[in-house]
Amino acid sequence: MIEIFGVGGLPEVRPGDDLPALIAAAADLRDGDVVVVAQKIVSKAEGALVDPPAGESPGTARRQLARREAVRVVVDTARVLVVETRHGLVCANAGIDASNVPGGSLALLPEDPDASARGIRAGLRRLAGVTVAVVVADTFGRPWRVGQTDVAIGVAGMGPIRDERGGVDREGMTLEVTESAVADAVAAAAELVRRKADGIPVVVVRGLDAEPVVGADSESDSDSAAGADAEDAGADADAGAGARLLVRPPEEDLFPHGRGWLGGALAGRIPTDRRAGGVSGDDRCTAVAAATAAAGPLARVVTAGDGIGLRPVDGSPPALIAAGVGAGALLAVLLDLGYDAVRRDPEPGEDAAVVVVTRMAPAR
Known part of the structure; x- marks a missing residue:
């Protein structure tokens, strides 16, 4: 039988605290237990905290910091920023947040979460x-x-994945793709006995027949041991390869780009001296609108009521075509950025060839 219970009585964790010592003092642990530790207290103990610049809101600071922490931007809209971190994790705002962090600071992800886990494990073994x-x-x-x-x-x-490939199901069919992410399942199960406001950052899962470790890592862990001695962490040779086995290789990623990528890709190709002034909304909308008119001096960007227009410089077929094609590209970008947008032909008396009417789509 599997038991899941939270560990109470832990103090507020501060930079430099010895996490294994705090956990060992608060929890009655047994061999074979799985200790699930919230990332936030690991980051606190390791000092992975940043104070926002004076006068800057935590939200603005987090977004700017997330861009600096990112190795790749996956989704970039006015509402959400999803990036790939140097750990290979794809997550909102590079995993940076301000919840349960005193003093208005922002908590970064640990420098090496696998090393942090090895350090905590080695410290609990020692203590x-x-x-x-x-x-x-x-x-x-x-x-x-x-x-x-x-x-x-x-x-x-523990092994983070239970690989069932090569086995057979009850009907005798060979399993070809089944790899159960058991470490993720354990993390999710731990969440059942705690809430963000409960002050229970450590959960024990008992009775789980954990997967055997694979790919034992012999690298030394000195800076990210969350309070354990570097010697202990480095000597933990049976710790396994860690959560990095759960990271999908980039070449296997079927969805490498998210909303906002199209606009960013097009806007990134705009000459720096080509600007469209006076257009409200996301800066990239303005930039992409200018890009769509960059096929030549055939169309220019104008404001048009509640939208963005592309006006041909004359009534020639090439100018009309340039404006129409540009408006189609602009519509695609606006939808990609999260706007509600429609394309309509000009009304009588309008001199813009095409007008794209936009507004931000309502947040869910």
């Missing part, structure tokens, strides 16, 4: 005399479903 698995968990959104759930960003002492 409590138990051999456990450790999962560092963080809350992620889901692109195709409403709601968030916790996933494993750091793992030590």
Whole structure:
């Protein structure tokens, strides 16, 4: 039988705190337990905190910091920024947030969550005399479903994946693709016994027949051991390869680009001296509108009521075609950026060849 229970009595974690010591003092651990630790207290203990610049809102600071932390931008709209971090994680705002962080600071992800998990595991072995698995968990959104759930960003002492490929089902069919993300399942299960406001950052999962470790990592962990001695962390040779096995290789990613990519790609090709002034809305809408008129001196960008117009410089067929094609491209970009947009032909008396009427789509 599997038991899941939160560990109460932990103090507010501060930079430099010895997480294994705090956990060992608060939890009655047994061999074989899986200790699920919230990413936030790992980041706090490791000092992965940043204060926003004076006068800057946490939201603005987080967005700017997320861009600096990103190795790739996946979705970039006025409402959400999703990036790939150096850890290979694809998440909103590079995993940076201000919840449960005192003083208005922002918490970054740990430098190496797998190293953090190994350090905590080694420290618990040293201090409590138990051999456990450790999962560092963080809350992620889901692109195709409403709601968030916790996933494993750091793992030590258990295999993060149960590979069932090559086995057979009850009908004798060979399993070809089944790989169960058990570390993610453990992280999500731990979330069942805690809420963000409960003050329970550590959960113990007991009775799980954890997967054996694979790809033992012998690298030394010195800076990200969350309070454990570097010698202990480096000596934890049975910790396994960690959560990095859960990261899908880029060449296997079927959805490398999200909303906002088209606009960013087009806007990035605009000459810096080509600007369209006076157009409200997302700056990239303005930039892309200018780009659509850059086929030549045949059309120019104008404001047109509540939208953006592309006006031909004359009534010649090439100018009309340029304006029409440009408006079609602009419409695609606006939809990609999250706007409600429609394309309509000019009304009698309008001198813009095509007008794209836009407004921000309502937030869900």
